[in-house]
Structures are given as C-alpha cells and as structure tokens.
Amino acid sequence: MKAVFHTGAEVAWAEQLTATPWPLLPVANRPLIEYWIELALALGVREITTLLDHGAAAIEAYLGDGERWGVTIRYGFLRPDADPAVWLRRDPERSRGGLLWIAGPVFPRRLESFDPARIGAGVFGDDPVRGQLRIAPGGAAPAPDAGGAGAADAWQAAGLAPERMDDLGVYHRMNMALLDGEIGRYLMPGYSERERTRLGFNVIYPPGATLDPPLLAGNDVRFEPLCRVGPRVAIGSRVVVDRQTEVRDSVVLDGTYIGRNLEIVGRVVAGSRLADPADGSVIDLPDPWLLSHLEQPLRGRDVRRDLAGRAAALGLLLLLGPLHVLARLCGAPRGARPHRRRALGRRDRIVEWPEWRPLRPGLFARLSLDRVPLWVRVLAGRLWLAGGRPVAEEVRVERPYYPAVFTYADTRDDPPAIAAAMDDIDARFHARARGVREDLALCGRALWRRLTRGPPPEDPA
Amino acid sequence: MSTTLTRQGTVGVLKAPEAWTASNAEQVREQAYAWLEANADVTHLVADLSDMDTLDSSGLGVMIALLKRMGERGGDLKLAGLRKKPRMVIEITRAYRVFEIFETLGEALDAGA
Numbered sequence: 001m002k003a004v005f006h007t008g009a010e011v012a013w014a015e016q017l018t019a020t021p022w023p024l025l026p027v028a029n030r031p032l033i034e035y036w037i038e039l040a041l042a043l044g045v046r047e048i049t050t051l052l053d054h055g056a057a058a059i060e061a062y063l064g065d066g067e068r069w070g071v072t073i074r075y076g077f078l079r080p081d082a083d084p085a086v087w088l089r090r091d092p093e094r095s096r097g098g099l100l101w102i103a104g105p106v107f108p109r110r111l112e113s114f115d116p117a118r119i120g121a122g123v124f125g126d127d128p129v130r131g132q133l134r135i136a137p138g139g140a141a142p143a144p145d146a147g148g149a150g151a152a153d154a155w156q157a158a159g160l161a162p163e164r165m166d167d168l169g170v171y172h173r174m175n176m177a178l179l180d181g182e183i184g185r186y187l188m189p190g191y192s193e194r195e196r197t198r199l200g201f202n203v204i205y206p207p208g209a210t211l212d213p214p215l216l217a218g219n220d221v222r223f224e225p226l227c228r229v230g231p232r233v234a235i236g237s238r239v240v241v242d243r244q245t246e247v248r249d250s251v252v253l254d255g256t257y258i259g260r261n262l263e264i265v266g267r268v269v270a271g272s273r274l275a276d277p278a279d280g281s282v283i284d285l286p287d288p289w290l291l292s293h294l295e296q297p298l299r300g301r302d303v304r305r306d307l308a309g310r311a312a313a314l315g316l317l318l319l320l321g322p323l324h325v326l327a328r329l330c331g332a333p334r335g336a337r338p339h340r341r342r343a344l345g346r347r348d349r350i351v352e353w354p355e356w357r358p359l360r361p362g363l364f365a366r367l368s369l370d371r372v373p374l375w376v377r378v379l380a381g382r383l384w385l386a387g388g389r390p391v392a393e394e395v396r397v398e399r400p401y402y403p404a405v406f407t408y409a410d411t412r413d414d415p416p417a418i419a420a421a422m423d424d425i426d427a428r429f430h431a432r433a434r435g436v437r438e439d440l441a442l443c444g445r446a447l448w449r450r451l452t453r454g455p456p457p458e459d460p461a
Numbered sequence: 462m463s464t465t466l467t468r469q470g471t472v473g474v475l476k477a478p479e480a481w482t483a484s485n486a487e488q489v490r491e492q493a494y495a496w497l498e499a500n501a502d503v504t505h506l507v508a509d510l511s512d513m514d515t516l517d518s519s520g521l522g523v524m525i526a527l528l529k530r531m532g533e534r535g536g537d538l539k540l541a542g543l544r545k546k547p548r549m550v551i552e553i554t555r556a557y558r559v560f561e562i563f564e565t566l567g568e569a570l571d572a573g574a
Binding site: 264 | 482483517518546549550555
C-alpha cells in the first residue's frame with residue numbers, strides 16, 4: 001500500500017495564528033503530519049507522496065526524504081483548481097495494492113480499539129473536499145469526493161475516528177484530549193514520562209515552580225520560580241514561562257515567551273499571538289512584557305548586518321535628520337498627506353510605517369527625507385536597513401523574511417502588476433546574497449537613484 | 462481618536478483613545494491628572510473603552526495609576542465597554558480582579574460610580 005498526503009488546503013484559522021504551515025502545527029507537541037506518517041506506517045506503507053502548496057519549503061525541509069521514519073517520501077504539486085482524482089488516476093501504480101489518501105487538516109484520532117489490521121481494503125473515508133482520510137482498495141484510484149456507504153462505521157470498526165480540525169476550537173480540543181490520556185495511543189519518542197508529565201530535553205524548572213499533570217513540554221523549556229503550569233498544558237520547544245504566571249488548559253507553540261504575573265487559561269498562544277478557541281478570535285499583543293516571540297539568536301552574518309545597518313541608519317539620521325525637521329517646519333512635503341500603515345517588522349512585531357502620499361519628486365523625496373522615520377526604526381531594531389519589502393501585518397510569511405527600508409525595488413521601476421512577484425523574487429535572492437557589503441551597496445544605489453530620478457512609483461502595498 | 466474627559470456630577474468620564482499603548486500612555490496619564498486637578502470634586506472615574514481596540518501593559522499601568530489616584534479621593538475607577546482584544550489583555554493580566562467592569566457606559570454610571 002502507498003500513501004498520498006495532500007497538504008495544499010488553505011486553513012484560515014491556522015494562518016491567522018502562526019506562520020507555521022498547518023501540516024506542521026503541533027498536536028500534543030508533534031506536528032500533525034507525523035501522526036499521518038505514523039498511521040501510514042501502521043498500515044504497512046513505505047512510500048509516501050506529499051503534495052505541496054503553501055508552506056512547501058518548510059514541509060519539505062521537515063520531512064526530508066523520510067529516512068527518519070523509515071519511509072520514502074517524494075513530492076509533487078497540485079494546483080488549487082486541479083482535481084485530485086484526475087491527478088491520482090494519472091499513475092495507476094500509485095494505488096496498486098491500496099492507497100491511503102489524507103487531505104486537509106484531519107487528525108487521525110485513534111480509539112482504544114485501534115487495530116490497523118482491521119483497516120482493510122474497501123474502507124473509504126466519508127469527508128468531502130476539505131478533510132479526508134480514506135483508504136482505496138487495490139487498483140482503484142479513489143475519487144476524493146466519493147463517500148462509501150457506512151464509511152464512518154468502517155473507520156469506527158477499525159478503531160479510528162478522524163477529526164477534521166476545521167477551527168481553532170477543534171484543534172484546542174484535540175490537544176486537551178491527548179493530554180487527558182489519549183496520548184498513550186500514539187508513539188511519543190524522546191520524552192521522559194512521569195505521572196502523565198512528559199518533558200523533553202533541557203527543561204528547567206526551579207523548586208518554586210509547580211507542574212501539574214497532564215503536561216507536555218518540549219525541548220529547551222524554562223519555567224521560572226512560582227509559576228504554575230498545568231493541568232492540561234501542551235508547551236512546545238524553546239518556551240519561557242516567567243515567574244508567578246499560571247498556565248492551564250492551554251496550548252503554547254514553539255518559541256513563545258509568557259510574561260510575569262499572567263493567567264493563561266483555555267488559550268492557544270503562538271509567540272505574540274493569543275487565540276481564544278471558543279470563538280476562534282486571534283489577537284496580536286505586540287507587548288514584550290506580556291507575550292512575545294522568542295527570537296532565534298542571530299547568526300554571524302546577520303549580526304554583522306545588524307550592526308552595520310544600525311550604524312548606517314545612525315549616520316543617515318545625523319546627516320539628514322536635521323534637514324527632515326527643517327523641511328517639516330517649512331511645510332514640506334507640499335501637497336502630500338501623511339499616512340501610516342502597519343507592516344510586519346523584524347521578530348514578527350508589527351511596525352508602523354509612516355509615509356506621505358502623493359510624494360512629488362521634489363527635494364524632500366530626492367534627499368529621501370521621507371525615510372527618516374524609518375531609519376529610526378532601523379536603529380531601534382524594528383527593521384533591517386536593506387532586505388525585502390515588509391508585508392502587511394495580516395500576511396503570513398513562509399520564506400526567510402528580512403523586512404527592510406531599502407529594497408531592490410528601490411533601484412528600478414516595476415510595473416504594479418508584477419511588483420508583488422518581484423518582491424518575492426527579490427526577497428529570496430537577498431536571503432542568499434545578503435551581507436554587509438550587499439546591504440550597504442543596495443542602500444547606496446537606492447539613495448542615488450532617489451537623488452537622481454526621484455521616488456519610484458507609489459508602493460502598491 | 463484622542464482622549465477626552467467630561468463629567469456628570471461628581472463622576473468623571475474618560476473616553477479612551479483607540480489605542481492605549483506605550484506610545485501615548487504617558488500623555489493620557491498627564492492629561493487625566495491635569496483634568497482631575499482642575500476637577501477636585503470628582504470622586505469617581507469611569508473609563509469608556511468602547512472605542513479602544515488596543516491595550517498593552519503601559520496602558521494598563523496608567524489605568525492602575527488612575528485607580529490609585531481615585532482611591533486616594535475615596536472613589537474608584539470603573540471600566541466600561543471593553544472590546545474583545547483589550548478584554549483578553551485584562552483577562553491574562555488578571556486585571557479583572559482589580560477593576561469593576563461594565564458592559565456599557567450607562568451601566569457604569571447607573572451603578573452609582
């Protein structure tokens with residue numbers, strides 16, 4: 001039997017919560033797709049094809065070639081408007097001997113009676129379109145929207161009750177269910193188990209911290225004194241829960257800092273984002289004293305870029321800052337009105353982006369005086385000096401992201417129709433080519449072009 | 462929208478800005494203090510938060526400072542019209558233990574603020 005995992009669905013609630021692609025979203029601290037792999041293994045599958053779309057790079061980077069699980073993983077692509085059934089029928093070999101097809105945010109929930117030996121050919125999942133978990137008999141490619149009569153009963157008989165995670169509430173409920181005891185039905189490698197408390201490597205908790213089972217904590221987690229964690233908490237890796245804070249009935253994703261003296265009850269926390277599973281609402285709290293995304297330490301190249309960028313921003317501010325103030329006092333820029341938009345800055349923080357529109361090619365624009373407030377943000381570490389164009393705050397970013405004041409778009413005139421595509425290409429190129437010299441050169445070219453040719457066409461974002 | 466302060470009898474009404482954060486918290490505090498100085502007979506304050514969409518720890522800190530100031534006058538600071546986002550901040554910071562919270566400004570005023 002072979003398997004096909006279709007990860008191409010758009011899952012709005014997950015995108016609102018985190019930039020992590022939904023197949024990699026943790027359920028009880030393990031990515032969802034690992035449960036799919038585990039089910040496939042239980043059925044004797046050794047070859048998996050993963051169809052990619054959103055989050056393709058991250059998913060492929062995580063799964064690799066499947067060696068970690070002892071399977072072979074290949075990759076394919078399916079356009080959003082393509083019919084999966086047509087794709088499946090192109091290669092009959094795929095379903096010879098049986099095919100496990102999983103699509104959408106489906107959690108393959110196991111019952112106490114789970115027995116893969118009872119999942120025989122002829123069992124079909126019954127979920128339409130978005131969430132599917134189905135087995136096809138050998139030699140017949142399944143039509144993904146065809147439901148077999150009594151399919152749900154067939155799954156039940158085999159001890160499987162697939163859950164479609166259509167909203168945040170179901171996601172939260174599944175985490176709590178696993179914490180409540182169902183977790184024993186799944187493999188949990190690498191954790192030490194102690195009275196329904198599973199802790200990963202390098203978990204630090206002082207004597208003054210209270211950990212109440214059931215509790216899952218990933219690797220490199222730190223609890224501070226007098227904090228109370230649990231019951232029913234799944235904490236990802238690289239998380240800090242500060243002192244005198246209480247967390248229970250909650251899911252905390254990787255890389256989160258939870259501040260002091262807080263009470264997090266029945267929530268999903270992802271960096272600076274706080275979600276209420278009851279109604280699916282997600283708020284961004286750009287307040288490092290409350291919730292924050294723990295930064296990955298900068299690597300050498302980015303440390304040098306950071307220092308050089310801030311130094312350059314400081315130099316520009318000293319040189320042109322006074323001119324900016326003088327110009328504003330004289331009423332410049334004439335005919336333009338100030339606007340502020342919000343964009344996603346460094347470290348997932350929202351940054352205010354002031355600008356004037358329409359910006360005429362006068363001295364104010366040619367000397368880049370409109371950019372002075374942005375150089376302050378570079379100095380404050382909210383933006384890079386050179387990199388990619390910052391995206392709107394609601395947009396999920398999956399590629400390497402270096403939101404900056406100066407971009408390659410500042411060195412040329414792109415028609416608005418292709419600006420977004422060029423932004424993406426520029427950002428990927430810069431992520432590879434970035435360095436102090438490249439950044440400073442880009443900054444210099446952008447400033448020179450502004451001086452000699454005036455500002456580029458209005459930012460389509 | 463900026464902060465405004467008005468009064469109804471001995472009750473002051475503070476209309477909170479759309480965002481009450483580190484960027485304007487100090488300014489709101491100074492404005493409120495100056496108004497309270499000029500209205501020394503006001504013993505209770507109600508914060509109308511119906512337009513406020515963003516609240517951070519700085520804004521909350523100013524609320525607590527105002528609560529203390531009203532306490533010195535033998536009165537109180539009540540909160541009214543909390544929207545979803547600031548409500549979640551109030552919940553996670555346990556500020557609901559400190560403030561009396563009403564659904565609407567009318568309810569807060571009727572409660573004999």
